[in-house]
Amino acid sequence: MSRSDGIWQEVGKYNDRKKIEQDITALLKQMELFEDLSDRDLRQIAQIAYRRFYAAGEAIVIEGQDAAGMYIIMDGEVEVTKELADGSVVRLATLDSGNFFGDVGLIDNSPRTATVQAVRDSEMIGFFRPELLDLMDSQARLASNLIFTLAKIVASRLRFTNRKLQEAQSEIDQLKTTLETLQVSEADQTKIKAEIV
Amino acid sequence: MESQSTTQTEVQPTDSIEVLTETLLPLSTTLANISSSNRALSRESRKQTQGIQEQNISLRLISMTMMIVFIAILASLIYLIRDTLTIIMISFLIAYILAPLVDYFEGLGIPRSLAVTGVTLGILAEVVIGLIFVVITVANQLDQLQASQDQAMVGQVEQILNSLPPVWQTRLIELLRVEVDASGSSLDTQQVIEASMKRLEELIIGQSNQIIGATRGLFSAFINGIIILFTSFFFLSGGRKMKKAFMRSIPNRIFEPILVLLDGIDQQLGDYLRSRVIQTGIIAAVCMVGYVILGLPLAIILGVIAGLANLIPYIGPFLGAIPAIIMVLVGSRFGLGTSLGGIAIITVGVQIIDTALITPLLIGKSVELDPITTVVVVLVGEQLLGLIGMLMAVPLTAMLKLICQELVTQFRGYSRSFTYGSS
Numbered sequence: 361m362s363r364s365d366g367i368w369q370e371v372g373k374y375n376d377r378k379k380i381e382q383d384i385t386a387l388l389k390q391m392e393l394f395e396d397l398s399d400r401d402l403r404q405i406a407q408i409a410y411r412r413f414y415a416a417g418e419a420i421v422i423e424g425q426d427a428a429g430m431y432i433i434m435d436g437e438v439e440v441t442k443e444l445a446d447g448s449v450v451r452l453a454t455l456d457s458g459n460f461f462g463d464v465g466l467i468d469n470s471p472r473t474a475t476v477q478a479v480r481d482s483e484m485i486g487f488f489r490p491e492l493l494d495l496m497d498s499q500a501r502l503a504s505n506l507i508f509t510l511a512k513i514v515a516s517r518l519r520f521t522n523r524k525l526q527e528a529q530s531e532i533d534q535l536k537t538t539l540e541t542l543q544v545s546e547a548d549q550t551k552i553k554a555e556i557v
Numbered sequence: 558m559e560s561q562s563t564t565q566t567e568v569q570p571t572d573s574i575e576v577l578t579e580t581l582l583p584l585s586t587t588l589a590n591i592s593s594s595n596r597a598l599s600r601e602s603r604k605q606t607q608g609i610q611e612q613n614i615s616l617r618l619i620s621m622t623m624m625i626v627f628i629a630i631l632a633s634l635i636y637l638i639r640d641t642l643t644i645i646m647i648s649f650l651i652a653y654i655l656a657p658l659v660d661y662f663e664g665l666g667i668p669r670s671l672a673v674t675g676v677t678l679g680i681l682a683e684v685v686i687g688l689i690f691v692v693i694t695v696a697n698q699l700d701q702l703q704a705s706q707d708q709a710m711v712g713q714v715e716q717i718l719n720s721l722p723p724v725w726q727t728r729l730i731e732l733l734r735v736e737v738d739a740s741g742s743s744l745d746t747q748q749v750i751e752a753s754m755k756r757l758e759e760l761i762i763g764q765s766n767q768i769i770g771a772t773r774g775l776f777s778a779f780i781n782g783i784i785i786l787f788t789s790f791f792f793l794s795g796g797r798k799m800k801k802a803f804m805r806s807i808p809n810r811i812f813e814p815i816l817v818l819l820d821g822i823d824q825q826l827g828d829y830l831r832s833r834v835i836q837t838g839i840i841a842a843v844c845m846v847g848y849v850i851l852g853l854p855l856a857i858i859l860g861v862i863a864g865l866a867n868l869i870p871y872i873g874p875f876l877g878a879i880p881a882i883i884m885v886l887v888g889s890r891f892g893l894g895t896s897l898g899g900i901a902i903i904t905v906g907v908q909i910i911d912t913a914l915i916t917p918l919l920i921g922k923s924v925e926l927d928p929i930t931t932v933v934v935v936l937v938g939e940q941l942l943g944l945i946g947m948l949m950a951v952p953l954t955a956m957l958k959l960i961c962q963e964l965v966t967q968f969r970g971y972s973r974s975f976t977y978g979s980s
Contacts, residue, residue: 410801414809421813428813469817488813490820498663 381406384485387434391458393509401502408491414478423475427465429488433457436482442474454479463513466492636941643942644781646949648788652796653830655680659793673794681786691858821963826956832919833952837864839915840907847903848881852890859884863904867911868948870931878904926954 384406388394394402411434414420420431423443433455440452440461452474455461461476466489496503635642655676662672800819807815841864848856859881866877881900889896926934931951938950 407797410804410812412809412812418809420809425813426817428817486812488816490816490823493820494660497657498660498669500664 380411381409384409384411384434387432387485391432393432393460393513396509397502397505401505404495404499404502405487405506408487408495410486410488412484412486414482414484416478416480416482418478420476420478420482420484421462421465421472421474423473424471426469427462427472428469428490429486429492430460430463430466431476432460432485432487434483434485436484437479438476438482439479440474440476463510465489466510467507467514639941643945643949644785645788646953648785648792650830650952651680651785651789652792653827654834655789655793656796656827657831670794673790677786677790677793684782694855694857818963821966822960825959825963829920829955829959830952833868836911836915836919837867840864840867840911843907843910844877844881844903847899847906848884851885851896851899851903853881853884853896854887855884863907865948867907868951869935870926870951871928874904874908926951926958930954 381403385399385402388397388402388405389399394405397405412431414436420438421427423441435457437454437456438461439454441449442452443449462472464470465472466487469489492503492506495506659669659672659676662675663669667675804812804816804819841860843860844863845857845860848859853859862880863874863877866873869876878900881903882897885893885896885900891899931954934950934954935947938946938948938953940946942949
């Protein structure tokens, strides 16, 4: 049985809500993601966060499942994998403490695009859309700050993807040119051979 | 090669048949044996299957019986603690309806605890002011009615007494234990009325037990009101913490689906309850205006009753009109026929507005209940909790329907994604 399966164990272990919120606030403070937010804002964000434990090998998010929010790795290591059309699974990345994933899930509920699994026993902080929407109702300024931060992350990811796409495009162009050169030289060789014969 | 071909040519056809017969006979015997053992096995397996099926049927019967017993025990428990459950349910509904108001104040920068306290005290103040207003209005109206009816009654009593034969007048005096002076040959009306009042006092003393019972009922209602207010306060202030504590106990593999499910239920229920409150408010207001125009006494209270009664489908609007009809008999600006016609127009008009505008715009079709379900749940509600049960039956059933719809939607999504994810 995984650590998270024990209902009473969980309830008993984390009944000190204030302590949990303090821990989460301290971790958020260290993250570049939340550097623009004040201590008060961080405390309020900590109130909507969930602290979750995952045993080694346990799935945190499953590819294809409707997304509900994002996770920050408080302690531990996770592996991001993707299933290809032929059924094979490729490893996309390994993330450790301080990293985060699933941030798009905080904005919309489209299906997860990859599976994330704990490599070793890991501790996560989860932020979920329902709580964010509640926050927008009650703390509009804070929620807009948080969404702006998320937008910055998404924008930086988009820039990264664009750069990668450009690199891939230029590689394809180079390969095309090489292929064309090779095809030309092959044609030349055939022509020369024909002339010799 | 040559020797082999010679040997082959030497083999006779009769020999081949013999060889074939020798080979085939044991084979056919073996096949026959296999076939018979297969038949035996199949018979055996049929018997076993039958046995398993019988066992399955008995297991199903046992599990069904256990389920029925469990449901019966649960239903009895619910029935036993129905009063407490009603209080919790009402508090929960009040908290649900007030939550957006608390969120709004919180959004203005007021701490949640302060916002909850403010909203609860505000509601308490409104209820107290409302009650005071109702009591004063009812008392005034009753005084007015009493005064007008007293005068009318004195006149009527005088008329009746004077028309009676002298013998009957004497009997009536004896009956009312009025001490009439010996010389008094005619009946003093004032004395008769005083005597009647005396009898009335005796009657009141005789009914004191009933009055004590009613007071006890009022006191109990007051205490319940205070408990509901406090419970609503705790639901409002601690709702988020309760949700977090509950979510902490959910296993990782179903954490996200449960969170999304709860959010879906929360949204749907919140929207539905708030819509019903707005609907009740609009109907109460329209009826109130109509009753004021008709000049009915206690028009505000009659409007509120009509609005609340509208929660009971089909018969609700007509039940809501009954108090207004009674009030027409007491007093109205217009004649009896005109006033009754006016009430009919108001009731039907409000129904048309509700059916054509309010329900489609606010509530939507997703929570519509079919007529049979509606009638059954209203009857069950009436049987369990009386008038409150009738009022709460349809909203509670609609809430249950919404929860089931959300459960099915989420379960479908979850199972689809799980299949996709693990394929």
